[in-house]
Amino acid sequence: MKTTLDDLFDQMKKLESNLNRSIEFQSARIDELTSKVDPLTKQNEQLQKEVQQLKDRISLHDEQLNKQERFSRRNNIRIVGIPATEGENCVDIVEEMLTTKFDMNDAVVERAHRDGKGTPRSPHILIKLLSYRDKLDVLRSAKSALKDVKYFIVDDLTKQDLAEKKKWANQVKELYNKGIKLRFFAGKWRRSGQPHTFGESD
Numbered sequence: 001m002k003t004t005l006d007d008l009f010d011q012m013k014k015l016e017s018n019l020n021r022s023i024e025f026q027s028a029r030i031d032e033l034t035s036k037v038d039p040l041t042k043q044n045e046q047l048q049k050e051v052q053q054l055k056d057r058i059s060l061h062d063e064q065l066n067k068q069e070r071f072s073r074r075n076n077i078r079i080v081g082i083p084a085t086e087g088e089n090c091v092d093i094v095e096e097m098l099t100t101k102f103d104m105n106d107a108v109v110e111r112a113h114r115d116g117k118g119t120p121r122s123p124h125i126l127i128k129l130l131s132y133r134d135k136l137d138v139l140r141s142a143k144s145a146l147k148d149v150k151y152f153i154v155d156d157l158t159k160q161d162l163a164e165k166k167k168w169a170n171q172v173k174e175l176y177n178k179g180i181k182l183r184f185f186a187g188k189w190r191r192s193g194q195p196h197t198f199g200e201s202d
Contacts, residue, residue, distance in 0.1 A: 090112035
């Protein structure tokens, strides 16, 4: 009986010894893996930081380019909906419109030409006026001045600004129906000159 108990005790000691060695091995393995993972984690964090910095720089660069393009279009407007005809003179078309529809005999048209593919309408007539003030006068009175014709006038927006304007079109319409008027200017929808922040309540 004593021999049997001794044998069992020896076996238990061997199992305990093997288990301890296994634990020590696994612990060492974990430490080794941890020592490899920690630098990779720090490297990943650094890479994520650098990627974000690059994104911020690209965003800033894109915004600066958009501002430059917006400034280059400062005096521009577009006529949408006048059918193109062979041999037409866009400057003459614009000057006649300004005179007959807006009573602006002194407005100077620097240049005017068709722009775009014109699907489904004819290509827009892109106009550059000499005076920024004349441009503002045209945009302010365009709705009433052109109420009896099938064409209309819009600002010449950059691609980025046009996307921003369209993004909130439905909310702007809802606010207008509530008596709140917004105006799109310098890349932002504005209320009383200040950028408007759209929320869930809009």
